[in-house]
Amino acid sequence: MRITFELDSADLRRFHDAFERARRLAAAADEIDIVDAAKQALDSLSLDGVPTYVRRRLVHVQRLLLMFEDDEWALPEPERGDALAVLAYFSDPDDLIPDHMAGIGLLDDAVMLELLARRMRHVLEAWERFRVFREGLDNGAVVPERVERSRRIGDERARILAVMRARRRRSAAISGVK
Numbered sequence: 001m002r003i004t005f006e007l008d009s010a011d012l013r014r015f016h017d018a019f020e021r022a023r024r025l026a027a028a029a030d031e032i033d034i035v036d037a038a039k040q041a042l043d044s045l046s047l048d049g050v051p052t053y054v055r056r057r058l059v060h061v062q063r064l065l066l067m068f069e070d071d072e073w074a075l076p077e078p079e080r081g082d083a084l085a086v087l088a089y090f091s092d093p094d095d096l097i098p099d100h101m102a103g104i105g106l107l108d109d110a111v112m113l114e115l116l117a118r119r120m121r122h123v124l125e126a127w128e129r130f131r132v133f134r135e136g137l138d139n140g141a142v143v144p145e146r147v148e149r150s151r152r153i154g155d156e157r158a159r160i161l162a163v164m165r166a167r168r169r170r171s172a173a174i175s176g177v178k
Contacts, residue, residue, distance in 0.1 A: 007111075012115075014096065015096075015108075015111065015112055015115055018089065018095060018096050018108075018112065019085060019086075019089060019112065019116070022085045022086070022088045022089035022092065022095075023081065023082075023084075023085035023088075025085075025088050025092075026081065026084040026085045026087070026088040027081065027084075029088065031084060034084050034087050034088050034091070035065065035068055035069070035087060037087070037088070037091035038061060038064075038065060038087035038088075038090055038091045039065060040091070041090060041091040041093075042058065042061055042062070042065075042090075045058070050106065051103065051106065051107075051110075053107075053110050054106040054107070054109065054110040056110075057109075057110045057113040057114055057117070058113075060086075060113045060114075060116070060117045061086075061087070061090050061113065063124060063127075064083050064086055064087055064124075065087070067083065067123075067124070067127045068083060068084075068087075070127070070131075072130075072134065072153055072157070073127055073130055073131075073157065074157070075123070075127070076161065079120070079123045079164075082116075082119070082120060082123070083120065083123070086112075086113070086116045086120070089109070089112055089116075090109055090112075090113065095108055095109065095112075096108035096112075122164045122165075122167045122168040122171065123164060123168075125164070126160045126161065126163065126164035129160050130156065130157055130160050133153075133156045133160075134153060134156075137149065137152060137153070
């Protein structure tokens with residue numbers, strides 16, 4: 001069965017306010033602690049008991065964690081702060097709907113993850129392009145020496161980040177969202 005619902009501006013405001021609280025918490029916390037808390041929250045979920053609508057969105061958390069741990073990507077600010085806030089929100093058991101409430105406790109997490117995946121789509125797409133570039137570089141017939149590899153990765157990362165930010169600005173201008 002498929003059930004859909006619409007979020008009006010007041011609903012979106014609630015999620016925006018909750019995200020801003022998570023952003024403030026993330027800014028005051030240690031980055032490693034936030035990543036570890038998100039991993040622990042993800043690991044503690046019994047997937048058998050997690051509703052399908054939530055399970056489908058957990059991939060966003062997994063992708064953010066992988067992106068965060070990619071040292072060669074080195075996600076810069078302000079996108080790094082956004083990603084940390086997403087992970088902080090997900091790992092907070094007492095968010096808009098407390099996670100311990102059977103059946104619905106993770107509903108707000110699923111909605112927030114969907115909203116933020118849309119907001120951060122340019123970041124996630126850029127990281128995927130970077131990963132593809134790096135794999136192609138590493139799987140090439142001639143493996144460049146370490147210094148040359150690092151230079152190429154740095155140049156490509158800078159190019160991809162510039163494209164990502166330009167797309168994000170255009171998208172924000174069209175939708176009126178930052």
